[in-house]
Amino acid sequence: MGRLAFAAVATAALCVYGAGSARAEPRADVSGELSGDLRERIVRAIGEADRPVENRFQARRRARDAAEDAVAVLRSEGYYAYAVEAEVSESDPPRSVVAVAPGPRFVFADPAVEWTGEAPDQETRTEAIDAMELEPGTPGRAAEVVAAEGRIVATVRQSGYADASPDPREVIVDHADDTVRPTFRIAAGDLVRLDGLVLDTEGRTNPAWLAQLRPWQEGDVYDPEDVAELERRLLDTGVYDTVAVALSARDDVDEQGRRRVLVSLSDRPRRTLELGASYSTLEGFGVDSRWSRYNVLGRADTLALIARLSELDSRIGADLTLPHWRRAAQTLHLNAAAYRNETDAYEETGLGVGADLRRRYGANSFVTVGASLDVTRNNEKDARTLSSLGRELVIGAVFGAVSLDRSNSILDPTQGWRADLRLEPTYIAGDESLPYLEIATQGIAYVPLDSQARTVVAGRLKVGSLVGATLDIPASRRFYAGGGGSVRGYAYQAVGPRLNDNTPRGGLSLIELSFEARRKLTDRWGVVAFVDAGSVGDDMTPSGDNLSVGVGVGVRYDLGFGPIRADIAIPLDADKRDGAFQIYLSIGQSF
Numbered sequence: 001m002g003r004l005a006f007a008a009v010a011t012a013a014l015c016v017y018g019a020g021s022a023r024a025e026p027r028a029d030v031s032g033e034l035s036g037d038l039r040e041r042i043v044r045a046i047g048e049a050d051r052p053v054e055n056r057f058q059a060r061r062r063a064r065d066a067a068e069d070a071v072a073v074l075r076s077e078g079y080y081a082y083a084v085e086a087e088v089s090e091s092d093p094p095r096s097v098v099a100v101a102p103g104p105r106f107v108f109a110d111p112a113v114e115w116t117g118e119a120p121d122q123e124t125r126t127e128a129i130d131a132m133e134l135e136p137g138t139p140g141r142a143a144e145v146v147a148a149e150g151r152i153v154a155t156v157r158q159s160g161y162a163d164a165s166p167d168p169r170e171v172i173v174d175h176a177d178d179t180v181r182p183t184f185r186i187a188a189g190d191l192v193r194l195d196g197l198v199l200d201t202e203g204r205t206n207p208a209w210l211a212q213l214r215p216w217q218e219g220d221v222y223d224p225e226d227v228a229e230l231e232r233r234l235l236d237t238g239v240y241d242t243v244a245v246a247l248s249a250r251d252d253v254d255e256q257g258r259r260r261v262l263v264s265l266s267d268r269p270r271r272t273l274e275l276g277a278s279y280s281t282l283e284g285f286g287v288d289s290r291w292s293r294y295n296v297l298g299r300a301d302t303l304a305l306i307a308r309l310s311e312l313d314s315r316i317g318a319d320l321t322l323p324h325w326r327r328a329a330q331t332l333h334l335n336a337a338a339y340r341n342e343t344d345a346y347e348e349t350g351l352g353v354g355a356d357l358r359r360r361y362g363a364n365s366f367v368t369v370g371a372s373l374d375v376t377r378n379n380e381k382d383a384r385t386l387s388s389l390g391r392e393l394v395i396g397a398v399f400g401a402v403s404l405d406r407s408n409s410i411l412d413p414t415q416g417w418r419a420d421l422r423l424e425p426t427y428i429a430g431d432e433s434l435p436y437l438e439i440a441t442q443g444i445a446y447v448p449l450d451s452q453a454r455t456v457v458a459g460r461l462k463v464g465s466l467v468g469a470t471l472d473i474p475a476s477r478r479f480y481a482g483g484g485g486s487v488r489g490y491a492y493q494a495v496g497p498r499l500n501d502n503t504p505r506g507g508l509s510l511i512e513l514s515f516e517a518r519r520k521l522t523d524r525w526g527v528v529a530f531v532d533a534g535s536v537g538d539d540m541t542p543s544g545d546n547l548s549v550g551v552g553v554g555v556r557y558d559l560g561f562g563p564i565r566a567d568i569a570i571p572l573d574a575d576k577r578d579g580a581f582q583i584y585l586s587i588g589q590s591f
Helices: 002-023 036-046 056-076 122-132 142-158 207-211 224-236
Strands: 029-031 083-088 096-101 112-115 165-174 179-187 193-199 240-247 258-267 271-280 284-294 302-310 313-322 330-342 346-361 365-381 388-405 416-429 434-448 455-467 509-520 525-537 548-558 563-571 582-587
Touching (some): 193 207, 224 258
Antiparallel strands (some): 083 096, 165 179, 240 258, 302 313, 330 346, 416 434, 455 509, 548 563, 563 582
């Protein structure tokens, strides 16, 4: 019944769309000798009408409106000696017609910059002229004139003249030689040097901490990128609803002519409570909660108490995040937790503490170092006897990680690449000492197949190795594959070696490969076809032997900030004891 209702609604929508499309017609016909590109622009500007004209009066009015649209296009494209006539056909019913004779295309000649008031230094004047980027002889488009003026002003401001602004420009259209001669008049103002910060709103933030975030020294020449970077640093903390950073007024200067930077902050609510729930036919129910308190220490800090209860993993713990710790763009994260993990491969109960320091470079690239200490009780099956094996262990680790992101979006990338590398030396103390080095690296690439990126090919490769380890290390520390973030089509931990009773055993090396072809059907809806493959090996050198492959399709619905995805995947390895298919729901692309 539900599918019938959906089909009826879809059919009705298509009928309405089809009927609307059938009634739509151009507001006016375009006649005249025009290049294909120019004609297309004029037709697009004139647009369509939702109903036909009823008399010659309506046709004449529609033709006049369409002629004005055609003139706007011609002037914007550099055709200033045009002839445009609004006409009405003799047919019945009458049709609106715009007759267009574009004439010659005018070109730029002698672009210049004039300074009103005191001119800036010679270097800035030279950079402003270069910023015009108006080559003599190129089409004299109106949009190029406006864009050139914007580039000039931006260049002057970047040179330290923060109050630079355009005065009315002069553009001479010379019909004698078919040229456009623009002269830009710019008021540069004074060279600005920066002073300290002023927090001009009340709140929980400590002004002394805020002052440490400025990316300039007192007396430095103004750079708009420095002001933008300060705003980014404050927004990155996640504890403010709004952030505004601006120069003080022109007359607010000290004896050295320096101007202060004003910062306005709006604190987010002091506390938040987040609740979540999940369900999977394989992993069962899960509930999550997170209670957060912000800016307790007056330095944009976040203190969070976290609890999760599920059939696979449960934990309760606390996190403290200190952004811009000791220096800007550097975050210290401290955590402690009690946890219990119950999977097909092992059971693990433990207490753990950890700390890591993350340094940001650019917008989305990071270098992280950290350390962790866990005291655990592990229960797993002995590979030979299949009897339960319990071990009490102390596990210490340090790590270093590099993450580079050159993609164009966090949740829905269409071009660029990402790369990650993590090295984690680990020492396990218990019945015997077990030192090893975990290496994991991943690369992802996104390639658009058309200019609008409506079709995108994405690929992912992940490789891992436990160097110096043997299968005597706890099962919880081995590699596994399978599941929504790994090899779709297979259950969690289902890819790789198994014991004689079908318990996942894990391994010392890992290879995962994914390939997706993504196609946007509308602004909101898209479809995906994908192939995933993975292999877990007994040797520490990844070999890719015994790859398990899953294939599937999915749909995407764009929420504006990122897509909701729904995937269905089928395992191709008949030896695995999985269901006929797996379904995955999540926010964001799979990788």
